[in-house]
Amino acid sequence: MNNKDVVETLAKTLSCATEQHEFEQSVNQLQDLRPIDIADVLALMESKLAWQLLERLSNRSTIFSYLEPDVQVAMAHEFPRNIMAILVGEMPADERTDLYKHLNQDQRDALLPALAQAQREDIRKLSAYEERTAGALMTSDYATLSAQMTVAEALHALRLEAPDAETIYHTYVIDDERRLMGVVSLRVLILASPNQAIADMMMSTVVSCHVDDDQEVVAKTIARYDLIALPIIDNSGALVGIVTHDDAMDVASDEATDDFHKSGGISTMVGKLKDVSIRVLYRKRVFWLVFLVFGNLLSGLSISNFEEVIAANLVLVFFLPLLVDSGGNAGSQSATLMVRALATGDVVMRDWFSLLAREALVALMLGATMAVAISIIGYIRGDAVVSLVLALSMMSVVMIGCVIGMSLPFVLNKLGFDPATASAPLITSVCDASGVLIYLFIASQFLSI
Amino acid sequence: MNNKDVVETLAKTLSCATEQHEFEQSVNQLQDLRPIDIADVLALMESKLAWQLLERLSNRSTIFSYLEPDVQVAMAHEFPRNIMAILVGEMPADERTDLYKHLNQDQRDALLPALAQAQREDIRKLSAYEERTAGALMTSDYATLSAQMTVAEALHALRLEAPDAETIYHTYVIDDERRLMGVVSLRVLILASPNQAIADMMMSTVVSCHVDDDQEVVAKTIARYDLIALPIIDNSGALVGIVTHDDAMDVASDEATDDFHKSGGISTMVGKLKDVSIRVLYRKRVFWLVFLVFGNLLSGLSISNFEEVIAANLVLVFFLPLLVDSGGNAGSQSATLMVRALATGDVVMRDWFSLLAREALVALMLGATMAVAISIIGYIRGDAVVSLVLALSMMSVVMIGCVIGMSLPFVLNKLGFDPATASAPLITSVCDASGVLIYLFIASQFLSI
Incomplete structure (x- = not known):
């Protein structure tokens, strides 16, 4: 039951029925659904109505466990402390601890005394483990x-x-x-x-x-x-x-999401995209963006060293974004392959050199193909010399891009960072700066000032 | 036992022992390991020696199932057809079918008659399902x-x-x-x-x-x-x-790897990175790279429309890569968030508009922050007018980048493509082209020719 429309319609119908105290009928409509599906429906209802239904369902602690912590907390206000204690007591130990971590001190003080001694002890133990460790993930409900x-x-x-x-x-x-x-x-x-x-x-x-x-x-x-x-x-x-x-x-x-985000230059973010506040979204993204603004100044500095050759050959500017992007694109392909292979364990640190040789060969083939493409455009737009400059630059830019792209994740890993850290934008910026330098250097060798 | 050194050492020791027919001792060394760990060791040994050990292990069909198909096929040459039939007969139905799919016609003809009728029928049925469907994934070994x-x-x-x-x-x-x-x-x-x-x-x-x-x-x-x-x-x-x-x-x-690769502009690739041939690597990467070369011509065309303002204000070129990249970076952040949220199901098509409003707000905040950063640099390097042009351009470029970045995955999805398709490089190119246009247009309004 993954269809959001069905869930919404059901939530509306049940809200009406529950408001009119038609509990039996509502419970019957839910009885055959899976706990997680019932939780999805309840999450869309008003806390009070949702609670009135939940307390009538036989597997209520399981259903309650499937609700997001903020919904659980909102709902917890609706029911008397003793009932809450029973419900929380019936929850699986790991889910119970997660809920506990989301309560504020007042709520904790209200809940704890109502729980059995063993459960209090259990919550205390489980909540002591650091987030993202085995301890924080495990449950004590085992045989x-x-x-x-x-x-x-x-x-x-x-x-x-x-x-x-x-x-x-x-x-x-x-x-x-x-x-x-x-x-x-x-x-x-x-x-x-x-x-x-x-x-x-x-x-x-x-x-x-x-x-x-x-x-x-x-x-x-x-x-x-x-x-x-x-x-x-x-x-x-x-x-x-x-x-x-x-x-x-x-x-x-979650770890795949995290790597995905990191490689796009977004810091670790907890929670679903729709639920994350605008302030958090801003904070998680602004660091890398501003950092890269300053990183990109390097490209600008390269350019300022070659202002004369640019002024004399404005056609160079025409091809600047193209060449620079190509290096970045090839580099981020290499980085993408490496970051994921390191994450899944298909590749380990000491594979670096053997992979580097292969990557250089692939880059040579890719660079040659792209050089042919750009030299044709260069010949049409400029002349034979421009065409040659472009072909040579493309080869070099792609080669350098690939080598940087495949090495940076290893370097980050070696330095103790997550290889996924900002891989795409970081590599794009590094490749851009070197691309500008290579392109304008080659151009200055062949073109008159 | 994830340590490659331990596995390699063990494979060497066992190869020596097996060559000297010290089977019992070798088998004892393996007996306590998990099937997948034993498979890792055997995969590093010569097929013949590996087989001599395997046939002496009690859970050989389970271990054999954990080997990669190419190792299985290589090993299959080493043992007599009737033994192979017993081994294959003992494998789980889904693994058996996978192996069958990797055999060539001769090998299939040799294997099939040796299998029991029910197993032949089972292979025929299971291998008929299309790859990447439930049918191709399922097993018929259930109660x-x-x-x-x-x-x-x-x-x-x-x-x-x-x-x-x-x-x-x-x-x-x-x-x-x-x-x-x-x-x-x-x-x-x-x-x-x-x-x-x-x-x-x-x-x-x-x-x-x-x-x-x-x-x-x-x-x-x-x-x-x-x-x-x-x-x-x-x-x-x-x-x-x-x-x-x-x-x-x-x-x-595998699906996460696939999305990861696709978003980096690499076509679907089967197998581990280390095992993929150079030719395949080239083929899977060249399409998007060359496609984007032509895509980037758009940026060049924008530039050629503004050659006079560039010629008169070469300082603009200094900031070109920076501004253009910033739009691309912001856009690929947005795309990364959307692609992953669409893949995990956290976000569905109809969330587009509500997310767009939020994204615009976040982009406004990000753009403003980055505009402050760049206008300072612009003032140092140029003058107040340049500083203003840069701040305005940065705001616009980041806003446009974010809107494109978050919308493109939805558009691709709507058109029936995987939203992950080349998201990072594609969005970078689209954002770059619009960034160049916006930047030079704003510059031409404020700066003299």
């Missing part, structure tokens, strides 16, 4: 077994844990200090005979991440090993949480 | 139940299907015509009492995709509904396959 159990005991334990655990399909075997000993899948459990010991059937080499690992590492690990869930351990090797495949998919998407 | 079964019967059926099914955690309930009736999770099954009927406990509103749906739709559906697997149906509503969460994650990553 564990001990190695001494039999299969029958394990299945019994899982039946008890199932209602609260995010997944029971992979269960982690821990010792008395909660150290991660192994993993066993439900598939293996239901195929085994009831008296087998867990110790004999668990896989004892477990892929895990550390609680301080970057969320990108977590997402990549889950993708690489095709995991349903990834256990997260602390310094002592104790299991402290799990990250599930669906969260990993969201992280991968 | 089904009928609505009349009791929980006990269902669990018994699952135990029989478990060894072959990609997942038994979500099982699909079908009728006699294989039409999809519902879905039931293993979690629900093991919590239920043995005599309950599946019909009473299954969820009858099932999220599914059509076999012809684009793979991007499949990945987005799995992400949206946090699914472990997504059932794929044909025109008659019959279940024909499933796509699992791990495949969806790979698709999402």
